[in-house]
Amino acid sequence: MATRDYAVTTGADVRLAARDGKHTGPTSGLAPGFLQANMLVLPVEYADDFRRLCARNPVPCPLIAESSDLGSFNSVTGCTPRLTMKGCDLRTDVPAYMVYNDSKLVKSHCRDIKDEWTDSHVGFLIGCSYSFETELAAAGLPPRHVVLDRNVPMYRTSLALCPSGVFTGSTYVVSMRPYKKKEIEQVRAITRRFGATHGEPIAWGWEAVQSLGICDIDVPEWGDAPLTEDGKPLSETRERGDRDEEEEVPVFWGCGVTPQEAVMRAGLKGVVMAHAPGHMLVLDAKDEDIVS
């Protein structure tokens, strides 16, 4: 990794580096121990429906904080006091943004959204799974994509979200990390405690690929294709047909791309903004602040 001339030790460090245009890349691995969040900024007329969408679907859409007041970008109120944050700027503190107008992408990976943010926008922060990945690694169960320095594979599914107002017809997006059958109960127990960042898996085993309506485990809709330990397509594990506890199977979690997909599918009018994939908002709260 290239040497940086700016600090990325705390959440505030990363936000400041993004604000100053020094850090424009992904945030994975930065400010270890600090919570990272997905961000969605919506016109206020959709805010109530979106809050209810999250409340009805907390596993894929864990809403952890939102703008303290209508239009406020420098203060968010958390679902618990520790997630409340002041002195941020939601318009500049994410390393890269996406901007949509009338549900069409109009800017990709831009540095700020100062021109787009208005007094009638509301920013929403959604939990992300980086928190529990650290904990899995600490327990000797590092996710495969971390070991191989790849992106986590993410898939569209046919599993319906509970609709809310304008947000109808959407389905879960899931992330996938392969584990051996004998490891699954430990993986479930570790991630279960991270209720604000997707919690325990929603499904596991090869039979879940079909029940979730995933077309091809080797072709995720987002992220990188999943590999075996020796770098082959994950589906080859299945073809090997081991049926013992050493067999590796896909394990699926709710994914923070879900609310973005729901927003895109709803055909919203006006300007919607989001972080660019992998370029998260890093908070002042720590991972342990959200563990139960």
Add this chain to the structure above:
Amino acid sequence: MATRDYAVTTGADVRLAARDGKHTGPTSGLAPGFLQANMLVLPVEYADDFRRLCARNPVPCPLIAESSDLGSFNSVTGCTPRLTMKGCDLRTDVPAYMVYNDSKLVKSHCRDIKDEWTDSHVGFLIGCSYSFETELAAAGLPPRHVVLDRNVPMYRTSLALCPSGVFTGSTYVVSMRPYKKKEIEQVRAITRRFGATHGEPIAWGWEAVQSLGICDIDVPEWGDAPLTEDGKPLSETRERGDRDEEEEVPVFWGCGVTPQEAVMRAGLKGVVMAHAPGHMLVLDAKDEDIVS
């Protein structure tokens, strides 16, 4: 309705009548305006998994209160202060109970559970849809089963719950009320405000019957078969093939039978207790206390 020699005007009235053995029947229509709740009583070793099951699946499993302390039957703490209740007795205040031992039914419609309740039991109260039915009726959209004095039809579906610990492999149970297509947005708007009692529908239209994996709309797993206004099987509406806004279609909500099904399917050890279907615990809180 037969004249009663006991009051059923308030939640406390109904609880006292049940405690005294005077009221042993269903609670539908009693103490109008007071919240009614499903009850489940579990051994403490399953309590954390059950709380998380509800937190992960709030639409079908809206947990609204639980025993204030381990083993306490005379005080429940609500998810909001108004749902907290003292001076009740969860062992006697439900008109009829079901008792399961090692997941097998051992008593049906018994009057109390004093002998079964131990210091290591926890009582959980789950919201029920009576609240929004009152509001639908007030808006001129009374549910069909209310008009025809029948029970609401309820169905098993193939829609997966997010698992939690021992509670794996379960699916949504849904209730169904038919409405005309042109009425659906109003029905959604009215019930949306009742977030603590299932909220807005999860699916609607004839296509939802298939997507939810319901075998036969005329044969619900619980409750009475749904009928058209003129008393024919509801499926005949479909066969009529109207495609306009006057067409009546099934509308599905999350149902409080879901957590009971999840508990039964988990194969729990020890003594589990529940209210008998339709024989709810009536609370001191009012419907308006849970509306947002």
